[in-house]
Amino acid sequence: MDERxxxxxxxxxxxxxxxxxxxxxxxxxxxxxxxxxxxxxxxERFGIPQISTGDILRVNVQRGTELGLxxxxxxxxxxxxxxxxxxxxxxxxLRQADCQSGFILDxxxxxxxxxxxxxxxxxxxxxxxxxxxxxxxxxxxIDVDYNQLILRLTGRRSCPHCGRIYNVYSQPPKVDEACDCxxxxxxxxxxxxxxxxxxxxxxxxxxxxxxxxxxAQKGRLASVNGDLPVEKVTEEIFxxxxxxxxxxxxx
Ligand code: AMP
Numbered sequence: 201m202d203e204r205x206x207x208x209x210x211x212x213x214x215x216x217x218x219x220x221x222x223x224x225x226x227x228x229x230x231x232x233x234x235x236x237x238x239x240x241x242x243x244e245r246f247g248i249p250q251i252s253t254g255d256i257l258r259v260n261v262q263r264g265t266e267l268g269l270x271x272x273x274x275x276x277x278x279x280x281x282x283x284x285x286x287x288x289x290x291x292x293x294l295r296q297a298d299c300q301s302g303f304i305l306d307x308x309x310x311x312x313x314x315x316x317x318x319x320x321x322x323x324x325x326x327x328x329x330x331x332x333x334x335x336x337x338x339x340x341x342i343d344v345d346y347n348q349l350i351l352r353l354t355g356r357r358s359c360p361h362c363g364r365i366y367n368v369y370s371q372p373p374k375v376d377e378a379c380d381c382x383x384x385x386x387x388x389x390x391x392x393x394x395x396x397x398x399x400x401x402x403x404x405x406x407x408x409x410x411x412x413x414x415x416a417q418k419g420r421l422a423s424v425n426g427d428l429p430v431e432k433v434t435e436e437i438f439x440x441x442x443x444x445x446x447x448x449x450x451x
Contacts, residue, residue, distance in 0.1 A: 224337040228412055234426050238430075251299075251308070252306040256293065257289075278403065283313055315411050316414075341424070351367075357387065360387050424437055
């Protein structure tokens with residue numbers, strides 16, 4: 201088929217995808233499972249914002265805001281920031297206009313209490329563009345083998361200037377320790393040091409794994425194999441969102 205015709209059809213499909221409500225999408229998975237990477241791809245495909253509680257907190261720490269000052273030490277230890285600080289932050293973000301057709305949560309909820317809070321928040325009906333069915337979140341867990349996770353977390357490097365992410369094992373820069381785009385010296389995220397990684401994984405096992413059970417019990421959970429290549433994982437995730445959206449449209 202003529203490539204231009206195929207390209208045109210793809211563009212129309214993308215535009216149609218973006219004009220339909222998706223509702224809340226929740227990505228669950230251990231630190232290093234690839235939630236951030238996949239969230240960006242979902243955001244682009246469906247035209248809804250990625251809301252990463254970790255990113256919002258890091259910006260607050262960098263700017264030295266009151267929230268940042270309160271969260272800084274806990275984050276540096278790899279433990280979870282207290283719920284009261286997280287709730288206000290998430291509520292403020294979800295009330296913004298760009299969340300009206302849906303949003304992707306990456307890093308939230310991290311405890312069953314946070315999941316319960318989110319259910320109550322969604323029921324309050326802040327989302328005028330979403331019908332009731334769509335307000336039920338689509339919850340996707342990304343499963344990754346433990347040894348893979350360790351390599352991903354210990355190998356992660358980022359450019360302090362442009363934010364580009366590398367991995368010394370799987371996606372190294374062309375020149376050791378230097379950003380391909382602007383040559384800046386790459387840095388290790390403060391909480392990607394080995395002793396903190398151990399704490400973060402322990403916090404996941406103890407506090408966040410029960411969130412998986414919470415959504416499984418409600419019949420909202422789907423799992424994808426996060427050990428596959430990034431594009432394959434993305435395909436699986438798009439498939440889950442599409443199937444759930446069709447089912448919610450029928451109900
Ligand atoms: P992340 O970038 O998602 O790995 O988050 C980095 C750090 O931010 C975590 O280790 C926690 O200290 C904090 N954090 C992020 N999201 C939450 C949350 N939902 N509840 C509590 N703490 C959080």
